[in-house]
Amino acid sequence: MLKIEKLCCNYKQIIALSDVSLHINRGEMISLIGANGAGKTTLLRAISGLQNPKSGNIYFENKNITKLESHDVAKLGIAQIPEGRGLFSILSVEENLRLGAYIRDDNEIELDIEKIYSQFPILKEKSKEYAGTLSGGQQQMVAVGRALMSRPKLLLLDEPSMGLAPIIVEEIFEAIKILRDSGTTIFIVEQNAFLALSVTDRAYVLENGRIVMSGNSVELLEDEGVKEAYLGA
């Protein structure tokens, strides 16, 4: 479904990604793990069109999307939950959800809003409040909800666990699993390697802008190198 070939990205002189290749099949849940500064966010930015790669190609459903602008990428069905959530803090929770459905013109938008409220009941209570006034966990719920409102084919998550209490993280990942079970393809970028590996099917390990390892998540969890570098065991 998503295929990345030999992607290279630079920030001026600094090489952020070099020769990154990966693929994601329909219905899979894939994670990308790596330390701070490994290039994880750069990769997501390149996919969503916020960053122009130096070379390499990105294909989505066999269409080359490397040079597309980000709003056009969104229209193809790739939704992103950016790091730090990127909510519209001066808009109400409900308005945030409605904007998530910006690219849709069908009449099931109300239905989807209700679905999200039933999954995160707290959002219904707070539907008229400014998104910026919510707690971190609630904001992450809005971010997930807003991404779902576009009925994405592929969902990109950037550090969904960052800055959240463990119990909230669990709740967010529950929601992500439900999403996967409903057939959405998911790509999670996480620093929390244990968490990411325990929910995903396959994973890639990024180090200094290169993919150094990839494979079945369960196997990676057992890998000595991964254990040492990322799991602190």
Place this chain on the structure above:
Amino acid sequence: MLKRYNINRDILTLSAILIIIPFFFQNDFYYEIAIVSLLNALICIGLNMLMGYAGQVSLGHGAFAGLGGYIAVILGSKYGITPLFSIFIAVVTMSLFAFIISKPILRLKGHYLAMATLGIGIIISIVLNVEDELTGGSDGMSVDSFTIFGYEFVDSLQWYMLCSFLLVFTIWMFSNLIDSPFGRVLRSIEGSEKAANSVGINVSHYKSIVFVISVVIATIAGSLYAFFSGFISPSEASFSHSIELVVMVVLGGLGRIYGAIIGAVILTILPQLLTSFEDYQTLIYGSIIIFVMIFMPKGIASVYEDVKGRLFASNK
């Protein structure tokens, strides 16, 4: 942060003020200042939308208003088109013009629109000065009287009512626009351009639309000013007028619709009040602006909001 207004109440308050004020007018001069304030306020509402929501500065709105005015006037005097229809043609022309210049510029990040409008504004000003066969050059040209469907606007009160009505109507439109799905998109862009992009919003396209709307409003106000004063000259389209409009918006309060009005009114009246200081007029004018910006960096409207907020809090 942008506060939600109780819009209907505010519009009613404004209408009431606009109706009461003429009773204090002693002569035509008061009307003239009031009408110029209202027309400046009109332009500032559009400019405020551009600066507050799209985050773009235009240094050419004076020139756009002036050019729009010239188009309307020339159509009337050379081709005998009725004022209302010639304003309409000016609006269509200017909006096309605005769309064509903004489309490529707003794809770029940063304040390129300010640079481009600065340049275009100065070019407009030069062209109006030089093309004296069409525009009368720096002497300007006289303008026929303004009629709507045969009804002629002759005295100041009529003009005052027309401009007041237009201002209230524009604010009402604007308030509704901001609460519509279109407004939701604008507010999302104001909140976070990147996030707006990531949900599929073509940010640069919306910025162009806002720019076009603001130019349309400037064109209408510029044309009406020409018809009201019975005369138009290139000074209407001067760079200093463009700057003045930007200062009005910032002084009143960026992103606050009533701030634009307050800024426009104060900066239109202030030079008149200061004329008695003669040589020191510009010095005092400048100092007042500097002090306001130091002590009320969010504009004059923010002070009103603070007071309102405190009163509201103490009532609880």
